[in-house]
Amino acid sequence: MVVAFFSTWVRLAQEAADGAITAYVFVLPLLAVVAAQGVARRRADELPIHDRQTDNIVGGIALLVSIAVKALWLPRYADQYELAHLDVLAALAFFFGGAILMFGLRPVGRFWSVWLLLLALSPLGYRLVAIGLSGSRFAYAAVMVLLAGIAGAVAVGRTARRGWLGFGCTVSTGFAVAAVMLALWPQVDIVWLQLVPTVGAAAVTGGAFYVVARRGRFDARQPRRVGSLTAKWSPSSKAVAIVAAVVLFFVPLPGRMELSTVAGPPGPVSEPLMPPVGFTRTDLQEFDWVRAFFGQSSSLVRQTMRADVGNPAWDVRGRPRTVVVDVLSTANRASLAVYPESTLYRLSNTRTSHPLRIDLGRGVTGSLYTSVSDALLLTWTKLVFDWERGDVTQRVTIISVDNHDADAEFPQPTPSMASNLGTAIGTFLRGNAVSIDDDPEYKDLELLTTFGTGLLRQQWRSGDGSAR
Template sequence: MTPRTSAVAESTARGVLLLTLVVLAFWSTWGRVADETAVGAGSAVVLAPPLGGLLTVSALAWRRRPELPIHDRQSDAIVGTVVLLIALMSQWLLVPRYAGAYVLLHVDVMAAWAYLLGCCIFAFGLRRTGRFWATWLVLAVASPGAMRLVMYLLGGGPWAEAAVVATVVFAGPVVVIVRGVRRGRPSARVQWAGPAVTARQAWRSVPLLLVVGVALWLAPLPGGAETRLGHGPSGPAGPGQNVPAGWTERSVQDFQWAPRMFGPSATLYRQLLRADAPRADWDQLMRPRQAVVQTLTVSDPGQLDVYPLEMTYDLTNARVGDPEPVDLGHGITGRYRTVVDDDRLLTWSLLTFTWTRSSDHVQRVSVLTVDDHEYDAEFPETVHVAGSTFGRMLSLLLRGSASVTASGPQDKDLAMLTELGTNLVEAQWQTQ
């Protein structure tokens, strides 16, 4: 076996080992991506960056240029350890912190690329790994959250998804090839460098990479909305809900931008209801209460995980309480939460449930009340991927979950929403 053939075989063995480690360390992640794709969450876009990175690696290898014989194993150890720590912190700290936006952001996928980068630095050396800068740039820039945002800005739908995937897959190789053509032929005065990291040095790093891989494998992942999906009436679903007895529909609003976020057939409908008669247990001043019923109808249940309910309201300076289960009858379980709006100095209560409607529709229904009981009370506006979402995520990163979480029990409208939610569910069955 020639020295060149031996070097190629050794590099191939290291590469196969590292890819195996990444697959096994993030086995749960790849399983979740497959499950999300099956239920229509569009998570197949997560596969575009590794495919683009693979093509970029091929382009860089084809345009191989000479390297200076400079190498520092101590630098490899320092930088590689820092990158592995970033992967661990992302998986154990950021994934739970952004549990509500797990499918949208898929921070664990970015942790997988960080783990792969750290492994490559230990196995091949910092300088040799840096030769493939364009590959790491593709993996870093084309994050799941960034790709979904671009898809939304392009109007959503399959054409936007295809355009984003094609750009991610082919942008890196094209840049590498064009850059190589402009730079011309390599200089003959610089000799090709041998293996930057010897086989002994590389394989001595394997135990550390295994330990980190096991720690990543043990990290739990958040649950999905499909685990809370109930079975609703089997009849055809309208854009909104049938109004239960004792309530009157004051106004309706149909949001035309819903297909951009939730798919071409999605609808988002908002109904303002007002009680026909006041009740002392709902308001001591005997004012008729009001509530907003918001219905999101999609064809694929996975879309409910991509953009959770919190992203359809402006929660820039709001704190959301922990969910409390509520039995609404017919096997439907709702989730009651309170939101403290520090901007408006208001507290609003939210009851949410998800269910299947007919054989090809899924609905997320939310019933909302505010502690302002006046006739002209303002309810939180329904918004789409707004700056409030970015501000909320930045606050989570810098200040922790306490900055967006309401503490202490807030059960002001629990009884009212439980009754209204139960009657709302019953009203849908009565019309079947």
């Protein structure tokens, strides 16, 4: 599995080094070992009955599922790769299928609780649960501690009472360790928050239960006899697993999202952007929910700006156009790759065009695309770019709508992972055509290009980058 998904492990390590929370994937095998040793110690003698034909069928299907997920699903969800990491699911399917081919379905199935433990937290599921718990650093550690509690319960759970006691001891110990670490080292790397409280608590609980079980027993413990493999050895099964590993090794992963390193305007990051010449800010809103997604110090500010006079090139009736400018600021740069710009809005059942590259000056290149809502009969045009301002990275999204009335409806920044999951399911069932607009009309190309260029020019013209 290490060779077959070598590129996946390298990518996960790179993301973790950049500040993402994906390092927890490397913690899961350690928890699985803690749980598996408990299951193995409770093994009962069983009859050596095996159906190698069934083993080959089930194991082969699992390997095919692994190849299908990595080769077919990943390209469909390339823009959500770092959010969902479906290749981790593919790796688990490969591990499961390979184990069945090597050892048989019955021995592998005996560890069903360990397999459920590994399946419990996919990268997407981990983020969903942690975000539901406020998205803080302690929340991400707490989810791992709960998983460690399950591992501890499986390891010591010869009875239901021991299982619940093991869960409680592991969770309470893990929470205490995580709280102490955050109190003593508030800026401790998230990797250590995921590793130390979880594996440490599970190992300590398992060891403590073992010591208690041996208390008062002074006789030498007889080593448990290791039984020989009862499933008939099949060279063809080994060959199938090796071939599948080679195929998976050469299946490429989606490319990494490249974030701009262009320096932004001077001035305090907390100040809103200054409207370009010819536009006036008419409204300003702040959204606190982004802290659960992009870090506790992040912010999202929406400014509504309206043209002072109408322009016949932008509206045949000469009505002044309105645009909104959403500025997302975060110190966790890696989170911008995890949550693409589209995840800020609840835009299920929309079709998106391929982006155009727009030069806005000052070394900034924007990405312009359209989103069509067939339900609302509206087309939104977005111009997106990002820049760095000190330790903070800002993503700026400028949005226009083809309804030029003053009360035109713009997409609202909303926690939208649920709607994105709906779009993902639609893409899975109907293909990419359900979410891609192959024949777009860039009606507001001139408007957003002019506005974006003027917006950048005005930030540096103001001298300190702040609105006045």
